[in-house]
Amino acid sequence: MTVHAYAESTSCVQGGALRFHLARGSRAPLRGSVLVEDVATGLPVLDAAFTGPLWTLDVPASWSSSLYRAVFTADEEDGEVHFAVRAARPRSPILLSIPFPTWQAYNLAGIPGESIYWTEEPTRAARVSFDRPGGGPPPERWEEGMIRWLGPAGYDVDYCSALDLHEGHELLSGYRLLVVNGHDEYWSAGMRDNVEEFVRRGGNLAVFSGNTCWWQFRLEDGGRTMVCHRDAVTDPMAASDPALTTVEWSSAPVNRPENALIGVSFRRGAGTWGPYMHLMHEESYIARFPGHWAFEGTGLAEGDAFGQGALGYETDACDFVEEDGVPVATGRDGTPPSFVILATADLRHWHRYGQGGMATMGVLGLGAGTVFTASTVNWGNTLHDPAVDRITRNVLDRLSVRTGGWETVGDADEVRALTVFDSLLYGAAPDGSLLTRAVSGQNLRWRAAFPQDTGGDTGGGTGPALVALATPREATVTHPIGLYGLTADDRLVRHEPGRGWITLAGAPRGGAGLGMVNGELFAAAADGLWLLDAESSTWSLVEPGTGAVALTAMNGRLYLADSAGRIRTRLPVASPAGWTDLCDAGGCTVLTGHAGTLIGTGPGLPLLRRVSFLEEGPPAR
Numbered sequence: 001m002t003v004h005a006y007a008e009s010t011s012c013v014q015g016g017a018l019r020f021h022l023a024r025g026s027r028a029p030l031r032g033s034v035l036v037e038d039v040a041t042g043l044p045v046l047d048a049a050f051t052g053p054l055w056t057l058d059v060p061a062s063w064s065s066s067l068y069r070a071v072f073t074a075d076e077e078d079g080e081v082h083f084a085v086r087a088a089r090p091r092s093p094i095l096l097s098i099p100f101p102t103w104q105a106y107n108l109a110g111i112p113g114e115s116i117y118w119t120e121e122p123t124r125a126a127r128v129s130f131d132r133p134g135g136g137p138p139p140e141r142w143e144e145g146m147i148r149w150l151g152p153a154g155y156d157v158d159y160c161s162a163l164d165l166h167e168g169h170e171l172l173s174g175y176r177l178l179v180v181n182g183h184d185e186y187w188s189a190g191m192r193d194n195v196e197e198f199v200r201r202g203g204n205l206a207v208f209s210g211n212t213c214w215w216q217f218r219l220e221d222g223g224r225t226m227v228c229h230r231d232a233v234t235d236p237m238a239a240s241d242p243a244l245t246t247v248e249w250s251s252a253p254v255n256r257p258e259n260a261l262i263g264v265s266f267r268r269g270a271g272t273w274g275p276y277m278h279l280m281h282e283e284s285y286i287a288r289f290p291g292h293w294a295f296e297g298t299g300l301a302e303g304d305a306f307g308q309g310a311l312g313y314e315t316d317a318c319d320f321v322e323e324d325g326v327p328v329a330t331g332r333d334g335t336p337p338s339f340v341i342l343a344t345a346d347l348r349h350w351h352r353y354g355q356g357g358m359a360t361m362g363v364l365g366l367g368a369g370t371v372f373t374a375s376t377v378n379w380g381n382t383l384h385d386p387a388v389d390r391i392t393r394n395v396l397d398r399l400s401v402r403t404g405g406w407e408t409v410g411d412a413d414e415v416r417a418l419t420v421f422d423s424l425l426y427g428a429a430p431d432g433s434l435l436t437r438a439v440s441g442q443n444l445r446w447r448a449a450f451p452q453d454t455g456g457d458t459g460g461g462t463g464p465a466l467v468a469l470a471t472p473r474e475a476t477v478t479h480p481i482g483l484y485g486l487t488a489d490d491r492l493v494r495h496e497p498g499r500g501w502i503t504l505a506g507a508p509r510g511g512a513g514l515g516m517v518n519g520e521l522f523a524a525a526a527d528g529l530w531l532l533d534a535e536s537s538t539w540s541l542v543e544p545g546t547g548a549v550a551l552t553a554m555n556g557r558l559y560l561a562d563s564a565g566r567i568r569t570r571l572p573v574a575s576p577a578g579w580t581d582l583c584d585a586g587g588c589t590v591l592t593g594h595a596g597t598l599i600g601t602g603p604g605l606p607l608l609r610r611v612s613f614l615e616e617g618p619p620a621r
Contacts, residue, residue, distance in 0.1 A: 003079035010100040010161035011084040015061035032074030090174035094157040099184040107134040143182035146380030166190035200367025204399035210377035211314040213258035257334030264316035276353035285343040306387035312378025315359035324445040339364040406586035410443040412601035419469035420594040432463035468514035476519030478534040486511035505537040513551025517572040524548035554593030
């Protein structure tokens with residue numbers, strides 16, 4: 001027989017009280033002992049006694065914020081209850097969420113009318129209560145590996161229940177990083193709204209989970225009843241408030257793919273279940289972007305396998321295509337264009353064991369925040385793998401502080417100048433030829449831009465030795481849309497597709513950068529900032545002594561990288577003006593700007609991008 005026990009809440013604040021309800025499966029007296037242990041450390045923190053159907057735990061203010069397990073024992077009978085202790089005030093920049101809704105959804109799985117599972121059984125329940133025993137971690141304990149790893153790895157984090165996120169705007173505001181771990185499948189609209197707002201406002205999200213945010217559920221009865229019809233036909237909310245219908249987030253009538261928050265979905269993911277679950281231990285990720293900050297210190301090269309066993313029995317993925325051997329998210333499934341694929345696993349052969357698909361580890365920018373997703377259930381239980389350990393540390397270290405700074409977006413291929421034209425990034429190669437690739441955070445390959453060039457001042461497929469490139473935002477009478485450049489022999493040139501480069505005028509000696517604003521051309525040279533008179537094709541010195549090593553223009557402003565390693569900006573006026581110091585230049589001596597981001601490179605550097613101009617920590621390459 002068993003001691004039946006449950007708590008009146010899935011979490012309690014330090015210094016608060018939590019009441020438990022108890023019953024026995026026999027008529028024996030309801031009394032016994034209770035042992036409370038900290039799941040993160042495995043250490044007992046309280047040994048007490050209970051008598052009767054109610055027992056109240058007064059949580060000491062000194063207890064760590066953590067996941068706890070209370071074991072109630074009466075004679076030979078016992079039962080356990082898990083609960084989280086929240087910090088009375090944030091002590092850490094990191095908050096870890098425990099997926100109690102998912103645990104409750106699986107509670108008493110397969111028993112008619114008692115569980116939301118199994119998926120296609122007509123006897124599954126549409127409503128389950130938290131006021132019942134069970135609702136703890138599954139036998140596989142997907143969450144436990146990371147919980148036990150964090151402390152010994154040097155991370156002191158705060159904990160909460162996922163239900164705390166339902167009305168968690170104030171809770172989240174005290175943290176820099178929210179961590180989702182293990183198998184966090186069920187999300188309410190309140191949970192998702194608050195987490196999305198948290199990230200858009202500059203918080204960060206690390207998803208070390210798979211099958212994440214797959215089903216929407218609602219809370220009723222003061223938050224003690226979990227409603228999930230998993231079917232729009234039987235859910236009355238489909239007619240009155242379709243956005244709250246308890247179906248898959250990506251399904252009608254909700255039509256809000258989880259990709260919009262985490263970049264991936266189980267819709268493109270894979271699963272191996274039942275007697276085939278052990279097959280997950282045979283699979284590994286393949287590194288696709290080893291130059292990204294997430295892989296720093298792993299020693300992985302492109303194409304290397306890592307993390308065998310980390311691909312748990314359920315994985316998430318985005319729709320992507322291969323371009324020159326590089327995976328690129330298509331966005332057809334709702335994945336934001338900012339999503340960068342870091343690693344992939346081809347699990348299409350799992351169709352024999354459950355669901356065939358892929359796994360795609362990645363990172364995306366969402367508003368002012370960053371989201372990392374490991375896209376697998378078993379990540380936290382594979383932290384003994386050196387690469388998994390290092391990637392996890394990189395994510396926690398970077399996202400638990402204000403993000404920003406320069407990040408690698410691919411190889412630079414020794415380009416000497418950069419500009420963006422028609423939403424494509426162009427670079428001047430050492431031989432004078434033009435290379436191009438999409439403007440993207442993905443590590444795309446460079447391609448020849450104009451192999452058909454046959455004329456111009458140089459003839460052939462190569463061009464002059466360019467030191468700077470620029471493109472006007474709009475055409476003017478004197479400067480049509482196109483590519484403009486400064487050459488090493490002090491000329492201003494314009495590219496004409498099919499012909500090559502045409503000389504327009506001379507240029508200031510020792511040109512280092514070119515910027516076009518409202519049809520006007522500014523050049524940075526050794527002796528200062530110059531402006532071209534469009535009618536006379538002569539240059540005038542606007543401001544001496546800028547110390548520029550690169551110059552670009554964006555959104556009606558000039559941006560300059562100087563010899564002191566700083567990025568500065570000013571308005572494009574034909575007179576001296578004050579420069580505003582923005583941020584570290586990251587070593588860039590080549591610079592362009594596009595859609596609010598700076599893109600650059602320099603000697604020995606990869607192609608870098610900065611999505612924020614705030615000074616926020618060291619460069620991440």
